[in-house]
Amino acid sequence: MSTDDLRARVHDVLPGIRRDLEDLVRIESVSADPERLGEVERSAEAVRALFEAEGFATEVTRAAEGTAPAVIAHKSGPEGAPTVLLYAHHDVQPENDHADWDSPPFEPTERGTRLYGRGAADDKAGIAAHLAAARVWGDDLPVNLVVFVEGEEEVGSATLVDLLAQHREELAADVIVIADSGNWDIGVPALTTSLRGLVRVDVEVRTLNHAVHSGMWGGLAPDALIALSRLIASLHDDAGDVAVAGLHAGPAADVEYPEERLRAESGAAPGLEWMGTGSAVERLWTKPSLSITGLDAPKVAGASNTLVPAARARISMRIAPGDTTENAVACLRRHLEEHTPWGATLGIEVVDTGEATRIEASGPAYDAARAAFREAWDGTEPIDMGVGGSIPFIAEFLEAFPEASVLVTGVEDPDTRAHGANEGLHLAEFERVILAETLLLRQLTT
Template sequence: MTALIRAKVTALLPRIRQDLEDLVRIESVSADPARAGEVQRSAEAVAALLRAEDFDSVDIVSADGGAPAVIAHKRGPEGAPTVLLYAHHDVQPENDHAEWDSPPFEPTERDGRLYARGAADDKAGIAAHLGALRVFADDLPVSVTMFIEGEEEVGSDTLPALLKQHHDALRADVIVIADSGNWDIGEPALTTSLRGLVRVDVEVRTLTHAVHSGMWGGLAPDALITLSRLIASLHDDTGDVAIAGLHAGPAADVVYPEERLRAESGAVPGLEWIGTGSAVERLWTKPALSITGLDAPKVDGASNTLVASARAKISLRIAPGDTTANALTCLQQHLEAHVPWGAELTVTVVDTGEATQIDATGPAYDAARAAFREAWDGTAPVDMGVGGSIPFIAEFLEAFPEASVLVTGVEDPDTRAHGANEGLHLAEFERVVLAEALLLKNLSEL
């Protein structure tokens, strides 16, 4: 049976790739209001693909004015489990075209990769679902619900409303979320934990207006020095986050080789890593804090005055097991306790997303691991953490607590999702399609 499925995937792959390339050419950038029409066109293209597969129902839906999503159903044998297949059809902005080696919305193959915005994240997820279903075009072993979201790249703000409005239609025994990746080329993975996110804008004000640095320097602190001292208090001397009360936990026993760390991070020669614990603990199961933006006068043309106010954007990744409510409280208390010299402090919450910890045990996870092992020629999958955040996974876990949630994906360490030259490793993509087809077979036999 495995050999037959493998042969079918190989035969279907050219058509699957063509459908993927057609989807990639649609500039469905959900963050760009000017391209809302492209997001709609993308949803319609996905719906057309599903109708061509003889789904029993295909609907384009939205909630609370959000972007269009596609929900489709196809019945399997009586009594078979229902599997929900999730992906998203919106993509990140392509940013500066000059940073791309080929046009960002024209799929281009180079050295075994297909380069384009959305070629991996996440239109390849849609294509992988389609490919697995086409293997069983005449004999679907399970009932399938396809749920293709349209605003994941802007935070899935209306996803809770969609899950509530279509709760019965989306109910499933197993949910496969194809929006993550594998441990390495040739090494599959199930994502079992993701950090959460808290982002705030922090402003400090020391003066009601700028004043001459010679007249007042040495007495009145400027806002930039004040903000710098506040930012410096957020880490200890080893580089660990110094905010009291945040959760941290152990990570899987996975070795992340030093040469891979340096190559994949783009670290400059001689850079020292920050923090304590294993590499994967620091990346997956401990909090991390970054300053991702500053509002301050530019160096060129700066006047010789004390700056009255300055602002920074703080991005705090929280460990699985923590909550955004706790993290916000701890961060606020730290900032209030450490703002120097009586400066005025304003903290504005930008957005939050809960961390996720999945108990990846049970028959569905066994079926997935067996499918992955077959697809990757005997290589067992890694239980992988992700340092980034996919808050909507927590929404699925809350909405469908009885379902087994499998987080899979097509990405690899060099995918460069969200960056220039995003690329899909084509050989790995074929294994992903094969693994999902084998998973559907395995689930039908539970």
């Protein structure tokens, strides 16, 4: 089919794909919520049925009894054609406080240019894009297609390695398209070529065996909150760069991130100064960062006038591509031990880790993707972008299938608000994403 024919077919299938996406959004497949595991099961079955209706051989599978369901689907193209694996995930983040949403989180709602709802972008739109490309081609697929839709990405993909090992032959492909990232901006497509890794640790500082009167002992005995505060303050230097020795940092692509866009997309308070040194994209993509994402300490309301004996903090550290979680944990542990003040007792517990990813995005598959993007976005040149967040499972695909070309794409844009309230899918961009993937399947055969 010509590009014009494919563009017309995308336009024709879009209303049905939109309905399928909305039906998926209505399923509350929150993998982190034990009370909604039945919804995760229902979501997997819905995905399986959608691909079965397109002529795929389908199955719902899991790594072991009691683990999250994944969907695998196959459809053959011409003999000798390349095999393309399309990845997405059907589980979603918790919606949290419904009062923060402008419309019910699991009732897809169109406002302006967007479709709002939990999973409307991350990542049920990824599923819908794969489905749409398959529907456009119908029984005239130019490639062999394998679809793999995971059910536990939002809780860390704990059994993904086992699933990849169990289904290695079924999932083996020449090209892997992972639709769980985004584009640089509305109207500007991108390939994601680097992602930071993640290390989360819980740190406890104890100074006393029990609380004591602040008047009787203040000035001699340190309280745990002061000690923890000093320890946390040691994690950054005066410029705001991470002060943990031994962590990797590297250069980033020469991409301009305008100041006004940074402030709008980050939600920065008026007058806020940025942390760290180097370009904005270096600080966001290729340098480590440290944040405190939780504290266990007495509340201000009702606080007694005593010295707090123990306090805890959760440290979330993003590590640069080229670093390893093993090195990062060792560096952070050493720093914390060396900077704990006044001989306080230090406890460190690693919560979870995820490796960073760096993709050498060169070769025929990447050329095909860039050509497809240019066509779908009417001549706009795609960029190679990094992502400051972490998708650890990409490293697992690279390790499991080292000969495959891994393309990290997606439906998100800077205002998608994935994981937050009012998550939304930009509908015009969604159509371009579908066209790009449809064109990519053709380009991979040329």
